[in-house]
Structure formats: structure tokens, C-alpha cells
Amino acid sequence: MSSADPAATGAAPALHRVGAAPRRAGTWFGALGLAAAVPVLPLWLFCTDAGLRRTAILVALGCALVCVGGIALFQRAAGGRRPYAEVAVAEFSPATEMGGPGAPEPDGPPSVVPSRRGLQGRSLAWYFGLCTVLVSLFALVMGVSQRSEHMEQIVDAGAEFAKVPIEKVSGVRLHDPSKGHDFYTSTAVVRLAPDAGGAPVTATVHPVTPDRPRAGGTVSVLYAPARPGLGAIAGDEQSLGEVLAGATMTTGRLWIVGGAWAAGIILSVVGVSQRYGFRSFSRLGGTDMAVRGKCLGAGFWQRDSHKEQCLKIVTASSRTAHFLVPVTEDQVPESLKGQHLWLCWDARHGAEDGRATGSTAAALVSDDGWVMHGKLKADDARMMAAEGAPVDKAAAKSGEPGSLRLWDPRSAWPLHIAPSALVLAVVLIGCAALLTLDITGVWRWGIGLAGAVTGLALGWVATNVSSPSNPR
Secondary structure (H helix, E strand, O other), rough: OOOOHHHOOOOOOOOOOOHHHHHHHHHHHHHHHHHHHOOOOHHHHHHOOHHHHHHHHHHHHHHHHHHHOOOOOOHHOOOOOOHHHHHHHOOOOOOOOOOOOOOOOOOOOOEEOOHHHHHHHHHHHHHHHHHHHHHHHHHHHOOOOOOHHHHHHHOOOOOEEEEEEEEEEEEEEEEOOOOOEEEEEEEEEEEEOOOOHHEEEEEEEEOOOOOOOOOOOOOEEEEOOOOHHHHEEOOHHHHHHHHHHHOOOOOOHHHHHHHHHHHHHHHHHHHHHHHHOOOOOOOOOOOEEEOOOOOEEEEEEOOOOOOEEEEEEEEEOOOOOEEEOOOHHHHHOHHHOOEEEEEEEOOOOOOOOOOOOOOOEEEEEEOOOEEEEEEEEHHHHOOOOOOOOEHHHHOOOOOOHOOOEEHHHHHHHHHHHHHHHHHHHHHHHHHHHHOOOOHHHHHHHHHHHHHHHHHHHHHHHOOOOOOOOOOO
16 A cells, blocks of 8 residues: 555645755755854954954854845745745655555565754754854853953053052951852052152052951052053952953853853753764664554654654554654644555664663655654564564665655755744844943843843744644
8 A cells, every 4th residue: 555645535735845945055054154153152262352353253243144134035035934834744745756546565664764864963053053152152241352441551551460568458348158268358559669760659459369458468469660640450460361361251261161062062962862863774774673554643652741742653463653753733744644654663772771761763664755764662662573574674675765755844944944033043143242342240241141041042942943833
């Protein structure tokens, strides 16, 4: 038996599958957007020329903005936004050379199917990009875009570090952090010695010291001996040296940002591993099994409070497998119900570990020529093993892998991305651009918080594009 006849089932005519152009556009826009976002973090952390740093970051953000505009123009030129469900349903349309009434039932599953490397790579790029953007915002908030105007004046006049005497101390406060050493903050009047034996000049500074400051003691400051009238800044080479050299943050904060970025990369890899695993699952062999089944439509696999979207596949012996894939009822055509297809899975994983929550890579191969990658729960894999056969024994000898195509509606994302996602991307770029300016205090943290919320909202909108908008 081949595909169900649409006329017999009363289903609407199949939509035309999205061509190659939107998929190529999605690859290019994704690559350009990622290439524009990634340089912001290293530029902010390691470029010490404030002017060059700001210009380079703004150019990168400008490229990202152009990319967002390009996506909007492409969507408009393609006839406007198409619902994700419409694109997903069209992915099931049969190829002209396969399926249709009278098509013979295949002798067995193919030994070669389209690789899922594209799905893995796109998912990893998305996780990596979102992680980099959020960590970059965090770094932009924690750092300083440039030296203060006061420090800039002192540096231009020939800044030096020196221990200077304290003449008067006021406002002394002891700070007792929960972790670390106690320290004192105060307001001190210090005496600065000018060059060429001029008269000493006093300046007010706000030192942070491990010991209680007293009149007659000394404190380290940065000042210009040639122009002591410019005043001074409390601190030594350890606390001010990096800012003086043009860095946006101290070494300690740099390690925090680097650690957060590294953790994000590890989580990205773990996320892709949990979603797809690392195997391309394109060449099937003796460690893979296959069984002939009939699709019952979209549903849910549920155990206790855990629930996942799936397609239900029933075999000749009335065993039902839950093929885990993020599809809903409005994203599959009515003609899919009753279609006969091959369910293939990796028998090396999931079924061997004995864990009820374990899963293994799986693929559906339709007689119409489409291949869908997903996962199969360990208990379903063990149940199907009694009826399935190794692929190398059941595989069709005359199958041509080139006639199969991957079911991958997300690769055409420029067609179905929501306008709200593009608006959020523009707001996010604007927040990052503002943080390159000399904005301090609560305003800087407010902009950073707005950017972080926008970034998380963008991630939610983009990853939930496949939610049913008009369920049947």
C-alpha cells in the first residue's frame, strides 16, 4: 500500500513544498546574523582603543540591523509571512516521481536517508548565538565604555601613581561582606606634590582601603604632577591599571564573563545532544532496526507529568510507537493519517540502558519520499524490537537515496518568522548600541535589563514559532 489517496479521504489538495530559495536565504541570513553578533564580545573585552572599539561594535550591530531588514524585505518579496503550519503541511507533499495511486509498496527501508546534520548545525548555531548575545549584554553592562572625563584629563597631563599623605578624613565606613575581607570607604583630603618644587595642592578622593584611614597616613592615588590642580583619583596600579590602559573591565570581571560564555557553549552542545544526539543518522546499518507501520496522526507521549509531542505509528501487530517530533495536529495533513511508512531507529542506544526516560535516534521514511528525523523512547524501542528487523537485512537493494528529501520546515524560517521577532531583534540591537556609549549608574543597568528581557523574549518567540495558532 502506498500513500492514502487525498480524494478518498476528502483532504484538501496538497500545498506546494517550499523551494530551495527560502532555505538558502535562511542559511545566509543566519550566518550573517551570527557573524555580526559574535565579534561584539571579543571587541568589548580585548580592544583597548575606546574609539576604535565603539566604532567596530557599532558597525557589527549595524550589519546585524541590515540583516534583520533583509529578512523583512525577503519575507515581503515572497508574498508576506506564511504560517508555520502551512509550511509544515506542505513538507509532506509527495514528490512527482514517488507515491501516488498504484505505486508499488517498497521491498524494505532505504539504507541511506538524508542527513540531519543541517538540523543539528542550525540548532547549535541558534543556541550559540543566543548565548553569545546574552553574555555580550552582560559584559556591556558590567564594563565601562571609556575612561571618565576626569581620568582622561589626568592621563593627558601625564598621569602617575603615587603614595600621598592624608590631611583630613571623614565619612569612614566599615564594610563587612559575607565573603572576603573587610574594607573601609571614606572621603579623604590628600596633599599632592607638584613638579618643579611648586606649592603643594590638596585634592579630595574617595579611597577604598583594607585598614582604617587616618590623618597623617598615606593613600595611593593617580594624579598628574605637571597639573596637580586637576585633582586625583584614589587607587593603585592593581585597581586602576586596567582601566587606565583602556580595558572595559577588570581581570576578575573578565574571568566571570569568560566563564559565563564557556558555560553557555557547553549548555548549547548539551542542548543539541539532548535534542538530536551527535550521530547524523544518514547511513543505516546492522545496528539500526526498521518496522513497517501506519501513521495515526499527531498526538502526545505522556508519562506522569512529562508530556512530549509525537506522531503515533501502529504496526501490523497493533503495537503503537510514539515517534517524538515537535509537530501538532494542524501541522500535518489529513492525508497523513493512514499512510504506510517505515519507522527506523538506532538500536544501540536507549533500548539497552533500561531507563524508562531514555530515547534513541529515529526516522520515518514515507513512501512519498519524505524523511522525518525524531526520537523513539526506550520502552517503545524495546517493544518494537520484537517485530522489527535489522536494516541491513530489510533494506531495499534498489533504493536511490537521492529521491528522498528531508522534512525540515524550519530551514525555511525567513518565510514564517513572526514580525514580533524582528521587532524584538531591532530593540535588542538598539540596547546593545546604547551600552557602547558613556552611560553610567541606574540607566546603564536599566538598559541592560531591558536588553536581557528582550533577548529572552526573542528566544521564546523564535523557538515557539511552531505552536498551533489555529488548532483543529
